[in-house]
Amino acid sequence: LSLHNLRNLGVNIVARIAFIQNFWFEFLGIMYISSFLKERGHQCEVFIESGERNFFQSVKRYKPDLLGFYTTTGAHLWVLKRAEELKKITGAKVILGGPHPTFFPQIIEHPAVDFICRGEGEYAMLELAECLNKKIPYDGIKNLWIKKDGRIIKNELRPLINDLDSIHPPDRTLYSKYPSLKDNLSVLTGRGCPFNCSFCFNRSYIRLYKGKGKTIRRHSPRFVINELKKIIKLYNTKFIRFDDEVFILNKKWLEEFLPLFKKEINLPFTCLLQVRLIDEKTVEMLKESGCKLAYFGIETGNEEFRNRILNKNVRNDEIFYTANLLKKVGIKIGTYNMLGLPGEDVDKAFETVYINREIEVDYPWCSLYQPYPSTELEKYCKEKGLLSANYNFDSISPSFFKRSVVENKERKELERLQKLFYLAVKHKKLEPLIRILIKLPITSLLDIIFYVTYAYRYIKTYKVSLWRVIMTGIKSREYV
Numbered sequence: 001l002s003l004h005n006l007r008n009l010g011v012n013i014v015a016r017i018a019f020i021q022n023f024w025f026e027f028l029g030i031m032y033i034s035s036f037l038k039e040r041g042h043q044c045e046v047f048i049e050s051g052e053r054n055f056f057q058s059v060k061r062y063k064p065d066l067l068g069f070y071t072t073t074g075a076h077l078w079v080l081k082r083a084e085e086l087k088k089i090t091g092a093k094v095i096l097g098g099p100h101p102t103f104f105p106q107i108i109e110h111p112a113v114d115f116i117c118r119g120e121g122e123y124a125m126l127e128l129a130e131c132l133n134k135k136i137p138y139d140g141i142k143n144l145w146i147k148k149d150g151r152i153i154k155n156e157l158r159p160l161i162n163d164l165d166s167i168h169p170p171d172r173t174l175y176s177k178y179p180s181l182k183d184n185l186s187v188l189t190g191r192g193c194p195f196n197c198s199f200c201f202n203r204s205y206i207r208l209y210k211g212k213g214k215t216i217r218r219h220s221p222r223f224v225i226n227e228l229k230k231i232i233k234l235y236n237t238k239f240i241r242f243d244d245e246v247f248i249l250n251k252k253w254l255e256e257f258l259p260l261f262k263k264e265i266n267l268p269f270t271c272l273l274q275v276r277l278i279d280e281k282t283v284e285m286l287k288e289s290g291c292k293l294a295y296f297g298i299e300t301g302n303e304e305f306r307n308r309i310l311n312k313n314v315r316n317d318e319i320f321y322t323a324n325l326l327k328k329v330g331i332k333i334g335t336y337n338m339l340g341l342p343g344e345d346v347d348k349a350f351e352t353v354y355i356n357r358e359i360e361v362d363y364p365w366c367s368l369y370q371p372y373p374s375t376e377l378e379k380y381c382k383e384k385g386l387l388s389a390n391y392n393f394d395s396i397s398p399s400f401f402k403r404s405v406v407e408n409k410e411r412k413e414l415e416r417l418q419k420l421f422y423l424a425v426k427h428k429k430l431e432p433l434i435r436i437l438i439k440l441p442i443t444s445l446l447d448i449i450f451y452v453t454y455a456y457r458y459i460k461t462y463k464v465s466l467w468r469v470i471m472t473g474i475k476s477r478e479y480v
Contacts, residue, residue: 015129018064019046019174020086022078024472026181027070028188028243029098029121031170036122039168042129049082050474051178056089064092065132068125071100073372074398076107084112093132095144097121103204103374104393108145108152116145119157119209122167160213164191165220169227172234180471182235186243187228189257190218193245195274198311198376199299199338199369218250221257228265239463240269247271248282258289268292270334270461275314275322287329293363293461294326295334300341301351309342309380316355323359334363334461339418340404341369342381346413346438353417356425363457366421367400368414381406401450413438419446422453 017037019030034044045062052058059067067086069079083094093114101107101116108116117124124143131138139146142158161167170188175181192215196203206215219227231237248254248271261269270293271286286294298319299310306312326333335356339349356364371378373393381387386407388395395405401418404411416438417424424434437446455469 014042015065015133016043016063017045017066017068017125017129018059018062018090018092019044019068019070020049020059020079020082021046021070022049022082023075024048024050024178024181026175026186028170028186030068030070031172031174032167033068033121033125034171034174035168036126037129038171040126040130042126042133044171044174046174048178056086059086060089064090066129067092067094069094069096070098071096071107072098072398073100073104073393074370074396076100076104077394078398080107080110080112083110087112095125095128097125099201100393101145102208103201105145105154108147114147117143118145119143119205120161122161123158157209157212160209160215160217162213162217164217165223169223169230172231180465180468185231185235185237186241187224187231189224189242189244189247190216190249192216194249195246196311197297197299198309198380199372201372201375203376204374216249218253221253221260224257225260225264228261232265232267238267240265240267241462242269242271245272246274246277248273248277248286251277251282254282254285258285262289266290268463270294272296273322275318278318278322278325280325283325283329283331287331291331293332293334295336295363295365295461296322297336298352298355299336299338300344300348301353301355302348305341305343305348310377319355320359323361327360332362333359334365334457335359335361337364337366337421338369339366339421340406340408340411340414342371342377342384342386342406344408344414345410346417346435349414349417350424350431353421353424353431357428361425363461364422364425365457366418368402368404368418369406370396370400371406372396401454412441416440416443416446419450422457423449 030046037044047055047059049055067083069083071079079096087094094112095115095117096107096113097117102118105116105118107113115128124141127141128138128144139148139153140155142155144155146153193202194216209215228240268290271291273294273296275296299312300306303316306314323333337352337356371381371387387405397403404415408414420434420437423430451473458464458469459466
């Protein structure tokens, strides 16, 4: 008997949710929702397409009531295709959550989509699971847009979860059937970012939740410590990756958390910084507590463009100051950079190479700029005539590394320089050769160079195995 038939017979069966993805990665958002649902008796399982011998049969055998897709712009076309196919063979409802449906809710108009979740998903997913389980109406669930009887019900957002300690830590068992994912365990100590970079959706997210609570929230230090202890016991992990957008945002929280971390966890860790918030005391605390590597965003070496167009409000002298403080105490440096920005030429792109070289960065990361629709920088690109007339979110690639869509007479050279960015930064003597190579149509060779340098940086940054990196490359080829 199917679950639906059992329910018709009056048998109490919990809802079964299948999370579907094609990226070889543990999504913390899905793990938080899974923990929240399992705590209340529902069943959750994740299916990574490239991780299953027979993906469609695996999902079908699970007999889900609900197919959930974490959906980013660029990956949304794959999501819609798989949602359509899986819905036919399972008869399950389909819900999309994540950035794309949050900012482009019109995706619910696709025939395969029954619901979208905008913003935080824990309580909305719980209410939906309860309604599906009890076969009662779900029309008024906040955060959800719902397709019903040929119309779309657009429910308002509920307030943000103010007390993050009120929800359980992420479900660390969700991805356990994929062993090669176990050596890269990321941790979030909070939610939200206060900055308004023009290339990011964060500005839109803050506007979306205006009047709905604080966007910046943090778990208590004790909550995080307890979660870390469980992770260490479960996986015997030897390295912690804090993935907060700005780990050092709240200095008071940091002063309470870091001594606890040193005393009770005492493992090396990596984190993300914002150079405007750096001072000597903070760097000393990070060092004393076990920080081995810190990443921060440079984005472009051109200070005027970084601040006027990207709205980073970060000066070059602040970047040098931060780098010097980190180097002084022995914390390695990683940076985030972009090429293919609007109006950028090869010489301006090399300014980004040069500033990374000058601060002696250990692990430079570089992507190709993607003009996500409705961001301020995408609007700027349109105003300057730098996007094709038919440009929309379907034009976005799921990968940050494959192609630029911004009109530029030196676009190909910039795409090739992105492949060689690591070498250009780390090996000054190669610059004359690199300037020649970026003019040549040798994409396959440059791809190989990029994959090798990217793998090296990833292994060194996150202390993962070579096997993990190889598996990620094989199973997520459309993303790298």
